[in-house]
Amino acid sequence: MSVVQNFPMFSIVLGLLCAIACFAAPRAWGRRITLALLLLSGVMQGCVLWYCYVNQASYRYQLGHYPAPWGSELTAGLLEPGMGLLFSVVMLLSVIGGGRHVGHDVADGKQHLYWVAVDLTLAALLAMCYTDDIFTAYVFIEICTIAACALLAVREGGRNLIASVRYMVFALIGSSLFLIGVVFTYAVTGQLLFPQLRQAVAALWEAGTYRFAMTVAIALMTAGLAVKSGCFPFHGWLPDAHSQATTASSCILSGVIVKGYAVLLIKIICRGLGAQVFMATGAQNVLLLLGLGGMVWCSIDAIFAKRLKVMIAFSSAAQIGYIFMGIGMGTAAGLTAAVLQMVSHAITKPMLFLAGSQLSDASHGRMDFPSLRGAGHRNVPAGILFTVGALSMVGVPLLAGFVPKLYFAREAFALGWQRWPVLLGLAASTVLNVLYFLYTAVLIWLPQEADCRFKPVKPHWDEYLPGFIFAGLNVAMGIHPGPLAALIDRAVALLGR
């Protein structure tokens, strides 16, 4: 067995170890340990991705001395290390970009705990990507939920608490639904590991026994993960949570964590249940409609948002609608487009949050639109980054946001009755995106009023480095999406095997 094949296990365990180290080590070390972990994890995921790409195959990694249905296993194909790499890189850049805000928003006595939460989040996300065991997935979902709550609640301030309460209530409902689904699945199949589970489910479906229980189980698991990733109409918690947190947490929450649940859902559908059985229950149509609803409804909400971060957070909820629409299309190409959407959103949204908070720093920390007028002149690099992000979100060609929309639209023509709803939803959502993102992008470049009380900020260029890396990735993905799309195509094909 090649050394590289151990890297998925090593990266998960390393995340847990670093969490303990940040907890026990002197407080000043937390940030360094976390940065080293994120960097190392990114390198390891890159190696695994390269290994799987060269061999063109996925492999299963046996944890411990017992083989599959008895022991636990991890799987690594192309999707898992790819998403792991994306998560590590986005978290690294978010933590670097939001580092100054963490120092400002988080009390000194709690800083090391912030880094513990970041490490645990990374370990849980990687475990959710790689695991091949449905109950292990549940356990790591819970770790992710708790760590996300810590990331959110760590900022001092009243409203933050209410946002945390709301987040926790929804998250708990989501994980309970998921757990009930897992219990029903186990009760009728007797298996917990994905490959054996898929065989058992296929055999059950063939024989026609316990079909109702299996359908309910699938619906409950899907609903649980949809609630957790903030799918419409369960998105109530999302705008508050994502807008109230400190900048780095906002980036991690909306750039990474919601995608972890979506990746897990894709894995469960393709590896754990089998796509055919999932389609036979009709759950994909519900997901499609919910996704479309989210795309339109949350965009309308974003138009009426009064503050910049809330608007960006509502836009996140709308973009999650795209992901669920892609999963709901029920074809391999639809899944590819959904994964492309995850990638493009993960590299755009943190950039918007970072630039948005820098713009608001240039306006004495105010987030309302009148105060932000002309903020781009006061902080030119942040203004440029925000404009690039906004254009990408709207779907301007040559930027990342355009790519998944193109793939969604192309795939829509291959569908049956879903064709027109999908096309109309895409069009409506794009128009609404134009309304609120372009409005903001224009607003920050309006000439300042003569009696403006905000002073221009002298930019420190190192603070903008993560933003510019995000922007570079954005442009690269927008100009040349072919290789990435081909890679994701292959990843989705490997997933079902």
Next chain:
Amino acid sequence: MAKSDSPFRCWLRGELDLSAQLQTAEMPAPPEGERYEPRHHPALIRMIARQSHRLYVALVAVLCAVLFTVLLLTAANLPAYGDGEAPTNNEVSERYVNQGVEETGALNAVAGMMLDYRAFNTLGESFVPFAALCAVTVLMTRGRRKHPLPPEADYADYYADPIVHTMCKVIIPVILVFGTYVLVNGHLSPGGGFSGGAILSSALIIYAMVWGDQRAHGAIREKTVRRTMALAMGFYVVSKTCSFYMGANGMPNPISAGVPGRIFSAGLILPLNVAVGLAVCCTMYSFYMFFRRGAL
């Protein structure tokens, strides 16, 4: 009552009134600046809340009714209760039951399954209380200023009650012994790390409750708790990583299962149980202390 008399004598003579001590004082008002000042009239807020509440109740009632019906129908569709031929009783559970003792060395099949066969699951599970502890610490420690300890008078002073005080002196060692038994016998009898740790922590919590948290704070240092926790969890992670690595790369297990039924048997299960137990004990005790005084 005379100063020289012990509280026990006073209580015997009926001079000591304990009922006053059992009443908890009002919560202290939050310091200025942290108190929230409503922007709108409370009556207006209440009215709007009532209006939106009605719609919500109607929607949720429908949702709950649908969920209840569907779940009941599913229960009617599940395999029969207690059926030995149900799909859950397949080759997986058969191997745990039939070969578990031989392969893991643990008489307790649940411990063998949790800490050997499905160890990755349990590794994740033991990090859930750790994550929760971090989140609770984040929530309960107050801001930048050094938070003052709430005066002891806020709480019932159980130490002054001779019955409670004397009984606790007797019962705490018993609880500690019982907790240790449950902990180290986890591979032989029902119990294990989580239950044993919870029992051990109950002894510490009783100590903190009766002797007061100042004294507990002095006896059980914050640093000790944190180091124990980190060492226990670190040992768990490192030993399991070695075991995963060796298993995946086809190396044999270097630790023999031993003679089933002996206390030193079952390979890694006993040390892992002790590590988990210590970590759970520290977590539970920390939860109590954070809720009681906002710090360890």
Next chain:
Amino acid sequence: MAAMFDHLLHNYEEAAAIALLSIGFCMLLFDRNLLKKVIGLDIMNSGVFLLLADRGYIAGGKAPIMAEAASEAVRYVNPIPAGLVLVGIVVSVSMSALMLALTVRVYQTYRTLDVDHLYMLMSHRRKGGRA
């Protein structure tokens, strides 16, 4: 339909678990008091654990402590659900602790536990415009 009802009567433990679960779910959604929401959550989780533990039972089976080898005469219940319930309990305890810590902080800050009231405070205050 009648057969289904008979089967449900036979699966009475599962039906009880579902009832418990629904009570908890209703409490979690209906009750405006944050503390009671936490209690509802615990009841709901108990329902799930009862359901899961039932799935491991085999009529006449003993607890899986292997003092003697399994044979025709001695049958042990399925150990997997027991282990899963154990995991679930640990998760549920941690979640309750976290929710209670949130509740304490909310009460210290706002002097109320009524969630509707809290959400109203939040949506009204947002108009202020300060970040």
